[in-house]
Amino acid sequence: MTRYRSLLYRAAKAPAPGTPEWRAKLTASKIAATAVPSRSPHASYFSLWHTMAGTIPSAPDDEVLQRGRILEPAIAAWFQEEHPGWNIRPVRGRWWIHPDDSRMAATPDYIAEQGGEVLGLVECKSAADTTDWGKPGTDEIPPAYYDQCQWQMYCTGERTVYVPVITALRFAEYVVHHDPGHVERLVEQARVFMDSLELGIAPSVEADAGHLATYEAVRDLHPEIDGTAVQIPTGLALDYLAARASSKSAEAFELETKTLLAEAMGHARTAVCNGYTVAERRARGAGRPYIQAMRNPPTVHQLAPETFDFQEAA
DSSP states (O other): OOHHHHHHHTOEEOOOTTSHHHHTSBOTTTGGGGSSSOOOSSOOHHHHHHHHHTSSOOOOOOHHHHHHHHHHHHHHHHHHHHOTTSEEEEOOSEEEEOTTOTTBEEOOSEEEEETTEEEEEEOOEEOSOOTTOOSTTSSOOOHHHHHHHHHHHHHHOOOEEEEEEEOSSOEEEEEEEOOHHHHHHHHHHHHHHHHHHHHTOOOOGGGGTTSHHHHHHHHHHOOOOOSOOOOOOHHHHHHHHHHHHHHHHHHHHHHHHHHHHHHHHTTOSEEEETTEEEEEEEOSTTSOOEEEEOSSOOOHHHHOHHHHHHHHHO
16 A cells, blocks of 8 residues: 555545534644634634634634635645646545544645655645745745644644745745644643633633634624623723724834834845844835835844843833
8 A cells, every 4th residue: 555545544534614523623724723822813712712612603714714715726736737746636525633632633735645655745825915934945934834734744644744825926835844842832732722622611811812813702702782881990991992092103103113214224125233133125026115024023132232121120
């Protein structure tokens, strides 16, 4: 039996998305939300817990998920053309359940094989915003997708995931290899999550209150308006009013500093302060350059330690 056939043999028929059987498994698309704070842009720990517990309905696909589903075959076709000697095989409704924990499962998009030898899994993505996408050919992909790839390898036993992506202007290919340390952390947080789910211990909303999915989950948990008034803590009231007042000024301040930074940079590619790169100018195709913050920007202490020390002393 070839490795490709062996991989298919270990798979099982996956239930339809949204069914109780599907909801009960912690799949690769969910794993990033088991971190606190969540690494997923689509779900928080709180929203995922209540969705899997059945206390709120599954969220409908947003524009990003819908776009990805529609473009997936085209992305796979491009990836096939880039590797003419490979066979990019659809999984056809299969999923892989981890042999040591039946609560964990993965549903990769495709399998890359050649002559019966599995070359890796394939996860197709689309991205309107390339902020978290690094150099093609590397594993510099958004954190949630990195978690997803590692989880697929954990459940299938494979050791490589290819991530072809279509952005606004081009196709690109990334490669994620098995990271045992990262997988160990994912498994630990997954078991904590699933144990709490089985015990019915709901998470606190405060752990991920800043995630939009948490707010949407709370709305789903309280769909009625009964006409009563509730007394809230003074601190919460002040925080809410202050946040409302500061959001507009924060946006204006960011635009102001971005404009001043663009003027200071002129035609330069990067902005450097005290040996640290703060931002860079990028351009999409023939478009005008724009300011882009670095993925790992320097801290205040790194840029101005004397200011930081003064603030600490105060």
